[in-house]
Amino acid sequence: MSLHDDAEIKRLIEKHWGRVRSTTSAEKKQQIERLAALLKQDSGDLMHGQLLFKKNCGVCHTLFGEGGRTGPKLTGYERTNLKFLLPAIVDPSAAIREEFTNFLVLTNDGRTVTGLIDKQDPRTVTIRLVNNETTLINRDDIEVLKALDVSIMPEGLMKKLSDQETQDLLAYLISNAPK
Ligand code: HEC
Structure with missing residues (x-):
């Protein structure tokens, strides 16, 4: 019966995801600002960005007809609206579409x-x-x-990328079509 216990479920969640929501909102705000500043420089390489997208996002997301289905299709998503796009990347658990509940x-x-x-x-x-x-x-x-109220999408995906890699990935992400 202990499996029905909330504490036991919390323990299992932490075992699978590590400490959930460990990043403070101030840190997230900073990460969003970093992405916005890098995007402004407008020097991303689309071809390289495509590779980085495949590796870091494509297992779960389909973009331009290629990729997985664990996350929503991004082709029709309003990808150039940075007010939605950047928070969705930095803070995945903030708003989760019902069909993609974990x-x-x-x-x-x-x-x-x-x-x-x-x-x-x-x-x-x-x-x-x-x-x-x-x-x-x-x-x-x-x-x-x-x-669960934790997204399947991990936090901090962009933190492990260099500035140049981040620019490449974002340039591809907001582009109209591949290549
Ligand atoms: C392990 C699977 C997984 C990976 C990897 C992943 N995502 Fe997600 N993503 C999801 C899921 C599931 C959702 C929907 C739930 C949510 O909003 O958290 C989502 C939501 C999103 C959304 C909001 C889309 C919408 O329709 O609301 C964006 C934008 C997004 N992801 C971008 C990315 C980018 C960019 C990467 C790579 C840096 C990435 N994701 C990597 C699973 C993933």
């Missing part, structure tokens, strides 16, 4: 699976994992199925 599943045999619900019927639930693969679980085997 779920935690605990099975009777002690497995934990997290991801979005790709499909479900009265007997099974199919979870799409962070690596864009899917796994089908019988409802009979599920002990807990719980919506």
